[in-house]
Amino acid sequence: MSQATPPPSDASPAGARERLSATLGLLRSLVIYRRPGRQRALRQLYRPFIGRDDLVFDIGAHMGDRTRAFARLGGRVIAVEPQPVLRRWLERSTGRLRNVTVRGEAVGAQPGTATLHISHRTPTVSTLSPRWTDELPRRNDGFRHVRWEDRVEVPVITLDDLIAEYGLPAFCKIDAEGFELEVLSGLSRPIPAVSLEFVAGALDIAIAGMDRLAELGDYEFNVISGEQREYRFARWQDRRRVRMWLEAHASDYGSGDLYARLPDARR
Numbered sequence: 001m002s003q004a005t006p007p008p009s010d011a012s013p014a015g016a017r018e019r020l021s022a023t024l025g026l027l028r029s030l031v032i033y034r035r036p037g038r039q040r041a042l043r044q045l046y047r048p049f050i051g052r053d054d055l056v057f058d059i060g061a062h063m064g065d066r067t068r069a070f071a072r073l074g075g076r077v078i079a080v081e082p083q084p085v086l087r088r089w090l091e092r093s094t095g096r097l098r099n100v101t102v103r104g105e106a107v108g109a110q111p112g113t114a115t116l117h118i119s120h121r122t123p124t125v126s127t128l129s130p131r132w133t134d135e136l137p138r139r140n141d142g143f144r145h146v147r148w149e150d151r152v153e154v155p156v157i158t159l160d161d162l163i164a165e166y167g168l169p170a171f172c173k174i175d176a177e178g179f180e181l182e183v184l185s186g187l188s189r190p191i192p193a194v195s196l197e198f199v200a201g202a203l204d205i206a207i208a209g210m211d212r213l214a215e216l217g218d219y220e221f222n223v224i225s226g227e228q229r230e231y232r233f234a235r236w237q238d239r240r241r242v243r244m245w246l247e248a249h250a251s252d253y254g255s256g257d258l259y260a261r262l263p264d265a266r267r
Helices: 013-033 037-046 066-072 086-094 130-139 159-166 180-185 203-216 237-255
Strands: 053-058 076-080 098-104 112-118 150-157 171-174 193-199 222-227 255-261
Touching: 013 112, 037 066, 037 203, 053 066, 053 159, 066 076, 066 171, 066 237, 076 159, 112 130, 171 180, 180 193, 180 203, 193 203, 203 237, 222 237, 237 255
Parallel strands: 053 076, 053 171, 076 098, 171 193
Antiparallel strands: 112 150, 193 255, 222 255
């Protein structure tokens, strides 16, 4: 296990720069994730999966835009975010929503601890994956200028742990910045509907995630490219067809989300 970098003193020049970078990173994310109309579009997207009092897991909740959409659909949301700055933001921004529980762990293949690589200026791409920090800036132009300046040790739990504590969710969103397969490796039973991020330059992670889901249940798949709100396929597909689309078109968009559902998840 690599050692975490000791945090700079708050009074030091390095500490001041870190606080400034973190503040700028939060402001940048707010501009992206709190723009007008976004919440209404998110609720429309997730309404087929989430009904009143349904349990929802938001793994990698980040700024909480989807957490808020899930909660406003009536879901009981477990929002999991290991990054300290974003976790504190989540706790403040969702404090009035009684149907949201914020957890500060990471989610992985087995319980324990792991090293979180933090990007202060782009906090939503902080990651538990060393491969992500080493390879993605060379493989995806959108990550060319990203830097992960800090590291912190965080506790790790599994999806099975969360299910044992809260129950089986109707929907689980997974956005773990290159750690999606590890998240799914800690799951031993199918969840009715799941989404996970894909990123050009690391498509094998998303493809392996689809394969893992197929081991758990008879899932059908669809794709949303970039930050759009419409599925690429009018009809849901098997994973072979979606893999072909990813290999042909993912680089055109940079990133997006895969959606998987069991037949009885349709509303």
